[in-house]
Amino acid sequence: MPIAPNKASSNAFSAGNGGAVGIAIEDLSKRFGSSEVLKNVSFSVQPGEIFVLMGPSGSGKSVLLKHIVGLELPTSGRVTLDGFDAAAEETRKQVRMALVFQAGALFNSMSVYDNLALYPREHRMANEVGIRDKVMRALQILSLENAVQKFPAELSGGMKKRVAIARALVMEPQLMLYDEPTSELDPVMSATISEIIATLREQYHVTTMVVSHDRDLALNIADRVGILMAGKLVSLGPPSDLRHPADPRVADFLNPKIDLKNPRFKHLES
Numbered sequence: 001m002p003i004a005p006n007k008a009s010s011n012a013f014s015a016g017n018g019g020a021v022g023i024a025i026e027d028l029s030k031r032f033g034s035s036e037v038l039k040n041v042s043f044s045v046q047p048g049e050i051f052v053l054m055g056p057s058g059s060g061k062s063v064l065l066k067h068i069v070g071l072e073l074p075t076s077g078r079v080t081l082d083g084f085d086a087a088a089e090e091t092r093k094q095v096r097m098a099l100v101f102q103a104g105a106l107f108n109s110m111s112v113y114d115n116l117a118l119y120p121r122e123h124r125m126a127n128e129v130g131i132r133d134k135v136m137r138a139l140q141i142l143s144l145e146n147a148v149q150k151f152p153a154e155l156s157g158g159m160k161k162r163v164a165i166a167r168a169l170v171m172e173p174q175l176m177l178y179d180e181p182t183s184e185l186d187p188v189m190s191a192t193i194s195e196i197i198a199t200l201r202e203q204y205h206v207t208t209m210v211v212s213h214d215r216d217l218a219l220n221i222a223d224r225v226g227i228l229m230a231g232k233l234v235s236l237g238p239p240s241d242l243r244h245p246a247d248p249r250v251a252d253f254l255n256p257k258i259d260l261k262n263p264r265f266k267h268l269e270s
């Protein structure tokens with residue numbers, strides 16, 4: 001077992017020392033049977049950027065994220081990380097990436113500590129003392145020191161999301177991907193999660209892609225925002241574009257009009 005050089009145990013996280021990677025999505029299309037879920041999608045995410053991908057439910061956002069981590073293969077087109085095919089096993093060994101799933105995907109039978117220690121133990125990132133350092137530092141960054149011995153069932157929704165982020169951070173990622181990190185949270189906790197995502201990018205210069213419906217999150221932390229509708233990228237630009245969207249479909253998505261004369265509200269009429 002080779003010993004990783006230049007990894008002092010006090011340096012709990014090394015991502016950020018020039019380690020951020022760029023993502024390129026080139027003419028990506030994906031079919032499941034007869035349904036075309038992604039249609040000729042192209043955009044790139046710069047190293048160290050926060051890119052927010054928005055869009056209605058079912059528009060293909062999670063499928064697109066799965067291509068970046070190699071869990072789905074393109075029907076046509078390609079996804080590369082610093083120029084290397086995202087689907088190649090070799091790339092996944094080289095690039096440290098963490099996907100924070102919508103539901104957290106914590107192991108319910110394990111304490112918060114063991115959930116966080118799992119990856120560094122499996123990858124022999126350090127001895128137990130070094131792993132403890134990394135785990136406690138990640139918990140501290142997310143203000144979760146008091147949760148260390150708790151089990152997932154004992155945590156609130158906001159704490160579970162923070163534990164999921166802490167667990168990703170322990171992997172020392174060069175690329176962090178978040179799938180709906182603020183869904184089901186109240187506005188205050190959503191703002192806290194947005195701040196955490198922005199802070200991690202500031203501190204570690206980690207390339208960040210966030211899939212979200214949360215307009216406030218996009219306005220507050222995104223460098224650029226893409227909007228996916230029915231598998232097509234219909235908008236790409238700075239978050240200020242969201243304030244006065246030119247495309248009526250995007251305007252409807254961001255500011256849905258409630259029409260009480262709509263037939264689906266008929267039962268409300270007296």
Ligand SMILES: Nc1ncnc2c1ncn2[C@@H]1O[C@H](COP(=O)(O)OP(=O)(O)O)[C@@H](O)[C@H]1O
Nearest residue numbers: 032033037055056057058059060061062063064
């Ligand atoms: N493995 C799969 N097999 C078949 N259809 C899928 C699969 N994964 C996702 N889909 C379909 O692709 C579409 C986009 O899904 P998804 O990316 O999860 O949407 P969202 O934008 O809400 O994250 C949906 O219609 C979904 O049912």
Ligand SMILES: [Mg+2]
Nearest residue numbers: 061062063179
């Ligand atoms: Mg999704």
